[in-house]
Amino acid sequence: MVSPILVIALTLFLAFSIPLLHMLSKKLPPFVPPLATLINLWILITNIKHVGEGAMLITTAGLKPPIAINLAIDKFSLLFAILIQVIGFLLSIYYLSQERKDMRFYMLFLLNILGASGIVMTGDLFNSFVFLEILEISSFGLVASGKDKKALEGGFKYMMIGAIGSSLYLLGIIVLYLSTGTLNMAHIAKLMPSIPDSVKLFSSILFLIGIGVEVELFPLNAWAPDAYQGAMDEISTQLSSIISKTGIYLAARIFLTIYGGLYATNIIFYLAITTFIVAELAALMQKNVKRMLAYSSVGQMGLLMLILSVFAKRGDVFVLTTAILLALNHAFGKGLLFLSLGSLTGNTRNYDIEDLKGAGRANPVLGFLFATGVLSIIGMPIFFGFWSKISLLISIMKANLMYLLALLLLVFLVELYYYANVIVNLFKGEGKKYRIGVIPVSVMLLFALSLIVFGLWPHPVFKIAQNAAASLMERSMYISSILGGM
Template identity: 35%
Template sequence: MILPYFIIIPLLAAFIITLIGGKKDTWGIALSIAAIVIMMVLSIYSFVIGKTETVTYSMSNWDIPIGICLVQDALSLFVLIIINIIALTSLLFSIQYIRHLSPDWKYYALFMLLITGMNGVVLTGDIFNLFVFMEIALFSAFALVAYGGKAEEFEASFKYAIMGSVSSVLILVGIAITYATTSTLTMAKIATILPQTEPIVMLMIGALFMVGFGLKAAAMPFHAWLPDAHSSAPAPISAMLSGVLIKALGIYVLMRIFFNVFGAVQIFKEIFIVLGAISIIVGVILALGQWDMKRLLAYHSISQIGYILLGMGLGTYLGLLGAIFHLLNHAIFKSLLFYNAGSVEIALGTRNLKEMGNLTKVMPISSSTSLIASLSISGIPPFNGFFSKLIIIIAALEVNAPWVAFIAIIGSLLTLASFMKVQRYGFRGEKIVEKIEDKIGLNMKIAMITLAVLCVVTSALIIPGIREVILDPVVNVLLDSSKYIQMLVGS
């Protein structure tokens, strides 16, 4: 059974690094990359052999409704693969980047704890255990946001800590009410008991979870922490936060709770649509006015999360397919864009688009990969972003919601406009840059090229033969929650 190792391996790595780290970062780099590679292989292997079944694992051999259980199905494995792929590129990108900030191992130990938290959230089948893993991920994220040690980073980290704690309190109250009404914390068991209680209970819990996890996912009215935290953090951490953390802690949990546990109630789906629509439009309009490149990217995260929420809110096969596909695509191109911003920051020492110029000669890899990522996020074929947005728009038209499709298209056009600005001023401007302060290392280039290739390759997931193998099992988990609930009977 390889299920618990997704939590044990990063924890072991984190604490071995703290024990033998010494004063250098050699052990930190070696152990963390080894751990992530092992987990990536394990997660892909588990997805290949077990994507259609639901596997459970009871911690310390307690029976399932009593003890804590881990659950592995296509959805959790899919998110797990995304986490580990982005984490691997992020680590590769970190090696040179973090040496500028500090030369020791602390970053890597915190990074491994972040991975532990996210893997735990994705795998656990116990709602309080989910809360605990969420806090592990959040606390390491607070520390990592402030890793550079400058005043603005501490401010962003503090703001993040406060907003994160507010949402955690709301989630904890929600869990308390759930436990009071259903007398269980196992999510599959909650799913069987909750429909029998009064409907007001589900509405109340749903409202608390919607706000709590909405804050983690940074949907529009709850987004205030994101632009600060994501733009102040070191670039590889911005990529982790924007690419993976808001999805593992926000979107994944929203999907799991509102689709598998609550059973896709109509009112919550309508709220998802409204939240998604607001996020798309307001997020992209706020992004248009930014000149700080990382801040612009952070606002785009809000907007792109809106697309995923929109797809979830439509709730049909196509809507969910678009949401799942966009979740993967956004993780890839947004991380890549943050790496581009980070490499420019290292080379030129600035994040301001006005101070950049024509970088195509001096930084060919950063500027060409940034072009690919910009085209992907703006939804230009043949890059992956086009297909997931197209699926969401078709899904909206299919359920006779033309205004939803209209908002998605407008959001996409405005995204294109704002990335034309990034390309025009940031990478292909008039100012001729001849000398750069620091060269971009090989590892950074590998990280950027890998993700740029993935931007094109993941488009292939739309081809029916491949889609049925990779994306359909994930969508089926959301469409049909009986399998998730049946794990109680099966064990």
């Protein structure tokens, strides 16, 4: 067994060894991110069988919790950690195909992976703030790294909101620290009943603002469409597949594990439902395909938060499983869409729907890849999205929330309409043919293949998601496995 703390240590080491390697040879830096994510993946996979019921505890500084910082990895964290490494690996392979003069980009990329994996593995609240900041600051840099006007503008807007949001997240941590005297997540969760209600509500609202920036919750999501549109296509993939998924993880960990699903869920419910409807309607109006995908991403994140808040009220493990399945589907599907859209425009960064006419017919492989992503996102049979959407609808039906079911079906129709519109445009008329390298196509094929394979054999994924959801639900197990018999 290799200690998962190496994931953090090694990524950090490799990230800052890039300048040294750059001095040795200018060709080396691009190969560091694939190496790092591959090693991380291996470390996490060797740990799969060691994570049983409850959370695996990794102490630092030789002290038992609640004293020192510790990592707490349960099945839910492990699933997200592996997801982050897989997407990170695929993206870093994708970067190999690009000429990039600046080696600092690879550092930012690795730091971003580091922040995301840190957030999903840590068991300490303040530690999660530090990793959140690493994640956010590196994503500001990544978004702005396109170096054209749009990227800079998107990056600055993201920074404005992100900086204030994460500061309020810190304030929430401090409020909890003042009333419990500890920063350990499990310990705070254990002491939660003794905290006065007003403090719980106040701190959970502060957390909601901090996390709301990451999960693109209304009204904190003004940055999201701009950042998605302004950033390079691979960075948009990273925003939708890694950064926002980490936000969802953090929301689940804090509102379900620490607060026990009781506080601020009503607020989350209404904000999430607003996010979902407004974003999907905004996507419908877009003429710019990339901005449309961005709004669709925001809408999906709203849907995930909506399911989380419904789960918090009902406590049904099936509801939570569908949330995880949707998150996985969105991570792979939207990632594929952003990547293939970039290639379909021939990297001209002109995403107008009129100019994309016929691009799919002229480049059949790319058109097919884009269509795969779309079909999975809207939930067609034989694709992974089908299973996540069907189980979502069933779980909502079981929970007897008929008005929600009607609303979801209506919004899915809207989604279907605007995606169908893009697909029709792609395969109508004559378009320009673009040359694309082997590496980008094979990365996109892997994304598409995973959607189809998970769609044809959903059982293993279903089982994994179910285990992850169950371990997230077992709050007392999490607490006792960290704190021992205390």
